[in-house]
Amino acid sequence: xxxxxNETPIKWYPLPIAVGALLLVAIQYRKKVRQAQxxxxxxxxxxxxxxxxxxxxxxxxxxxxxxNLSRLWGYVNSFELPVWFRPYGFKxxxxxxxxxxxxxxxxxxxxxxxxxxxxxxxxxxxxxxDDAVLVSPADGTILHLGTITDSKVEQVKGITxxxxxxxxxxxPSTVKAIVEHNPDMEVVDDQEFANVNGxxxxxxxxxxxxxxxxxxxxxxxSPSASSDRVSSLASSPPMSSSTSAKKNEDEGDASVVExxxxxxxxxxxxxxxVKQVGISTAKGFAPGKPKHERRGSxxxxxxxxxxxxxxxxxxxxxGDYHRFHSPTAWVVEKRRHFVGELFSVSPWMAKRLEGxxxxxxxxxxxGRWRYGFFGMVPVGATNVGSIVVNFDQNLRTNVRGRKPPPxxxxxxxxxxxxxxLNGQPLTHAQEMGGFKLG
Amino acid sequence: STIVLVFEAPDDFEFTVRAGQKVKVGQKxxxx
Numbered sequence: 001x002x003x004x005x006n007e008t009p010i011k012w013y014p015l016p017i018a019v020g021a022l023l024l025v026a027i028q029y030r031k032k033v034r035q036a037q038x039x040x041x042x043x044x045x046x047x048x049x050x051x052x053x054x055x056x057x058x059x060x061x062x063x064x065x066x067x068n069l070s071r072l073w074g075y076v077n078s079f080e081l082p083v084w085f086r087p088y089g090f091k092x093x094x095x096x097x098x099x100x101x102x103x104x105x106x107x108x109x110x111x112x113x114x115x116x117x118x119x120x121x122x123x124x125x126x127x128x129x130d131d132a133v134l135v136s137p138a139d140g141t142i143l144h145l146g147t148i149t150d151s152k153v154e155q156v157k158g159i160t161x162x163x164x165x166x167x168x169x170x171x172p173s174t175v176k177a178i179v180e181h182n183p184d185m186e187v188v189d190d191q192e193f194a195n196v197n198g199x200x201x202x203x204x205x206x207x208x209x210x211x212x213x214x215x216x217x218x219x220x221x222s223p224s225a226s227s228d229r230v231s232s233l234a235s236s237p238p239m240s241s242s243t244s245a246k247k248n249e250d251e252g253d254a255s256v257v258e259x260x261x262x263x264x265x266x267x268x269x270x271x272x273x274v275k276q277v278g279i280s281t282a283k284g285f286a287p288g289k290p291k292h293e294r295r296g297s298x299x300x301x302x303x304x305x306x307x308x309x310x311x312x313x314x315x316x317x318x319g320d321y322h323r324f325h326s327p328t329a330w331v332v333e334k335r336r337h338f339v340g341e342l343f344s345v346s347p348w349m350a351k352r353l354e355g356x357x358x359x360x361x362x363x364x365x366x367g368r369w370r371y372g373f374f375g376m377v378p379v380g381a382t383n384v385g386s387i388v389v390n391f392d393q394n395l396r397t398n399v400r401g402r403k404p405p406p407x408x409x410x411x412x413x414x415x416x417x418x419x420x421l422n423g424q425p426l427t428h429a430q431e432m433g434g435f436k437l438g
Numbered sequence: 439s440t441i442v443l444v445f446e447a448p449d450d451f452e453f454t455v456r457a458g459q460k461v462k463v464g465q466k467x468x469x470x
Contacts, residue, residue, distance in 0.1 A: 122463075127462055127463040127464045128464060129463075129464035130464060130465060130466035132454070132466040132467070132468065132469040133447075133451075133468070133469055133470055134443075134445075134447075134466075134467045134468040134469065135463075135464050135465060135466055135467055136455075136461040136462060136463055136464065136465045136466075136467050137441055137443070137463065138441055138461075138463055139461070139462050139463055140441075140460070140461060141458065141459070141460050141461070142455050142456065142457050142458065142459045142460075142461060143440065143457065144457050145453050145455070145456070145457060148444065153442075153444070163444065166442065166444070167444065303446045304446075306448060306449055307446050307447060307448055307449065308446070308447065308448075308449050308451070309444065309445070309446055310443075310444075310445055310446075310447055310451060310453075310468075311442065311443060311444045311445075312442075312443045312453065312455075312467065312468075313440060313441070313442050313443075314440065314441045314443075314461065315439075315440050316439045316440065316441070321463070322439065324441055324463075325463050325464070327443060327467065345439060345440045350440075357440065357442055362442075369445065371445070371446055371447045371448060371451075371470075372445075372446035372447075373444075373445060373446040374444075374445045374446070375443070375444040375445065376441065376442075376443055376444075377441065377442040377443075377444070378439065378440075378441050379439060379440040379441070379442060380439060381439045381440070384439040387439075428464075429463060429464045435439040
């Protein structure tokens, strides 16, 4: 073998096959280009439909199994760590990602896994709440902020995405129902009822004295007064709707059933949100507000005269505290869960990947605050694919299985959370939920 | 992860933070 290896002469000559292969590739490519030029998508009216192909890195990143990676990351970080290792491991994580260990609620050995440490709570009092109308919902960095013009939200300078893509478009039936429900945001007189534990109170009763008369600027008693009012109401026979009133006549005074304390507290909180913060009730009643200021619903996203739509984007780094709180006193009326990709949402990515926030998995919480529409959208990312909303036990994000077409969402409404407000009421900086690993 | 806030407010609403600034829960972000 060695002799033949050494003695056999080597003769080099060009392989014609490579040339042929190159020729084939060139012909194929030319055919493709010609086809693409010819290919015109037209819809039924013969109008050309332009299909956006999107930037190449969306396809490259989209080809990665980001969701599986995310779930694997979450699974790995759910392993229970030995107690002796926890302080060292979490201190290393804190050092690597800049966490402030002095603020966390428990000692490091109490967290069984990195996933639990990631979803840690803070000590009470380490985050004083400002009394401004809008406070930060989370620890992080302001990525971008500004006003929204023509329903376009600016992602970063020069890159925009549509508000409808972010929040989801109201289904025509919803909009129709809303307009029927609030044709001109008419204020309901105080005959509106709040049904508590089977007992009905009129709004006038609930809000105390002049609650029924909605002349703007009427003195609004402090919330404590209205909550006292509520407790005193609980003992007085409530006015109730016609059917049960008839029954009362037959049986004399209705025996007053004291709503239990928690319902009373809930009612007091809702009443104070209506009075103190001026959030309109389910049917648009907002005492002390000039008529045009009252909004019974929040899905109509165009601002009224004298108002504008604003946005702000807050990026939470891996080392930040990852629970989010309510940025103001508002009522969440519905949520829309968009199953999407789990691209990284780091500032680097946000500058390069157009439409990042409408591609990623996210939960659009829609509602209203004292000035009208209010929306908050936690957006997931590769390492934190799970979005938790404390008052929505049914919400599951980053689940296995077939992805629905982009832009579709499943929706839940929170109308049962509060009859008076037709949604889940949240006060300033109240904890709402958070992001979990995986 | 990221949180996007979209809200309606009077024209004289002003942000008191700017892009790139670090914020904490409860910190003032804007006022009317």
